[in-house]
Amino acid sequence: MELYTKSAAELSRMLRDKSCSATEIAQSVFSRIDAVEDKVKAYITLTRDSAMDQAKAVDELLAKGESLSPLAGIPVAVKDNICTKDILTTCASKMLYNFVPPYNATVMEKLLAAHTVMPGKLNMDEFAMGSSCENSRFFKTHNPHNLNYVPGGSSGGSSAAVASGMATLALGSDTGGSIREPAAYCGIVGLKPTYGSVSRYGLVAFASSLDQIGPMGRTVEDVAMLYNVLCGHDKMDATSAYREYPDFTANLGEGVKGLTIGVPAEYYGEGVDEEVKTAVHAAIKELEAAGATVKEISLPSTQYALSAYYIIASAEASSNLARFDGVKYGYRAENYNGLIDMYERTRSEGFGDEVKRRIMLGTFVLSSGYYDAYYKRAKLLQMRIAQEFAEAFQSCDLLITPTAPSTAFKIGENVDDPLKMYAADICTINVNIAGLPGLNIPCGKGANGLPIGMQLIGPKFSEATLLKTGACYEKIVGGFGPIPEIRA
């Protein structure tokens, strides 16, 4: 078995019993990249030299008998909206085509301190706005299960790289489903952590009150290992929660006995494909058989979440993206006549259509005379949605829903229909609106052979419960299958 196919947990054990070296792991991953990246196109930037140096350093430290983090020597690739010192960070936008941050995001500092190896920076929808990775200004990423299909988005580079073995683990970011939906489309595990549990410092902001960085991997244990490194209070992020976190790998084998799983009817309605419903229901049955109690519940405000989300997220985005003005860094229009013209041309040329659409929407809802009708009402709705979840968690330990209403769609299928594209996030956005953790677990395949995912939702800081439930299901089904053969 090639090293690139192995899980982080397995590689970690092999490094410790010296049955492989970090250098060999990195070489294996890069040989996989050499073999399939042409077809999948997950990476915007490959950092082969620094990755090999990192791997060599790990081997030297291990040879000296140093005790390193369990993730030392494990290839973890990073979404291109997370700032990496001295390494291009583009957000897949023409606006930042040349932006090299002079500082590391807090999560990057944590990855470096854990001696992980970074193969490169991953493709995404421009500024994380999109559900298919088709909004990248550079190129489209393909689904490793079928190259004609999208890998999901916005963390589509992350899901495709992990699913195809071009990285053992990856960081994604999730504002409305951007970790969970691509994880579902590519058949991997993806965790959107509780808002405030992972520092946002260094994540180029899309919607500050909804954004979270999270781990993506091929097994639940791998995702738990990476989450162990990522979570924690950061004084650089005022919204970061001040609390202690357990070892999330510690209770993965506990099973689901005694847990009550809520099944909210609103997530299984019209617009969700029958094959998805069937697969998720089957998975819930397995968990019930394993000892969980299953309960039908209702979250009546679910239908309003999409509207609330597009108001709040776009409002914040319109302000967060104001700094890209051509003055200090990144793209500036070549020809302009005065300051206002420079702003207008730079932003017209630098941003893609979807980003401009959301900036306009956000600017509109914050405008004098419209603020109360839109932004203020959306914030009230947000409170109500959070309240409904809180009530559901009075009687349930977690909820299970589909992650996406369908399996991955074909590249180009939805590009001209933004509303249809937005619907891909219909099951995931409520979780961001309420600041809760959400975990995608693969649960079968559709008629087209593409993966289906279920979403585990828990109360704030219940990641341990979600992960052990995911691990229980993973054990029941005997794992999530091998890395697919790359073909159209």
Add this chain to the structure above:
Amino acid sequence: MEYTTVIGLEVHAELNTATKIYCGCKNAFGSEVNSNCCPICTGLPGTLPTLNEKVVDYAIKMGHALNCTIHNVCKQDRKNYFYPDLPKGYQISQFDIPLCENGFVEVMLDDEGTTKKIGVTRIHIEEDAGKLIHDDSFSGSLVDLNRCGVPLIEIVSEPDMRSSAEAKAYLDTIKAILGTIGISDCKMQEGSIRCDINVSVMPKGSDTFGTRCEMKNVNTFSGAVRAIEYEAKRQIEILEAGGEIHQETRRWDDMKGESFLLRSKEDAQDYRYFPEPDLLTIMVDPAHVEELKASLPELPNAKLKRYMKDFGLPRFDANLLVENPEKAELFEAAAALKSCQPKNISNWLNGDVSRLLNEKNINLSDTKLTAQNLARMIQLIESGEISNAAGKTVIEEILFTDKSADEVVKEKGLAQISDTSALEAIVKSVLEANGKAVEDYKKGKTNVVGFLVGQCMRASKGQGNPGIFKDLIVKAIETI
């Protein structure tokens, strides 16, 4: 028709915290361009603000000093607009819930002690922007981001002032309070206090305000007086000519002494305020709010009354000291030594010392003057050991060197000659050289004695005591 001018002021004061409001950069003026900045205050993608709690403390102190209600639970908001000196494309400020609200301040309008209560609408915290640099030596503009993230408080008054003099008195009082509670350097020349002025006019006796215009870019208090007078005159002229005032924002050009239209109400910017999602709600423990109140030093109005009562200073003199906390502090330290008259200390500080500071455009804290040295110099004058004229030489030395007053007197030979025989010799030679004046005196023009004393002082190089000279001259002429 006669008109009443109605004025409201927005004062922006930079706070003198050690670090900036949302990052750890040094809060300092005059550093090399773009040296006091970091990824956070320059708004690099991905960076986040974290609030410097000192800024909240300072603003609450000002709120207490201006008798405000303190909102110990409040939030910060984003004010969105594009400008090259604003690297994030928004300023973090406070919109609908300011930290302090509904206060007032009493201002002294004249030396007779007439006071007026001016309402304070609100005080909020916000970050300063950078500075654009335009110069003939390069094309285009450059931007210095050192000032980005310098903490500001904005103090908004009610439209309670009715003349430029009242506005000036209000500004002087605000400045004195900022300095006294020690939260701002109040260095006008460094732009640490700036104001926007709202002016309207209404027929005398009316109680309906006219349409107001706002003037921005007023960087000195004397400029504020000129701007108000200019604007009131402009509006009155329009009304007298049968026109009407349009609400607009104008830019004051102090060099030209004129204001220019910046934008009309129709073009008013929509700042799209919304709650800053990167920062948490500000929550200050009510006990801490009270602690801050208790920590306030004596405020300028109370100090003024005490100076008049305890030191017997005239209101005018006391006010000059109180308006400048550095001077007030030195005054009190020198007076506490009880080695000379407080009035003389006040005279020197408000007279020669202030003149020298103004000439050099510096603050008292930039000098080496100590209370001990100042009191000693005045003591030497009071005891007749040096003349008042010699004092003017001494003060310059003790302001700018490490020498003591006694060392200066000794080095420069400024001690007054007390040996009467030496003084008599000078008088004798002066009277011999000025026979005509002596004759005039004898004819009854006794005021020539002043001239003769002056000649004696000159001959003694300032070291003679003018009182003794006068006695000796009169005695000498009468015995001739």
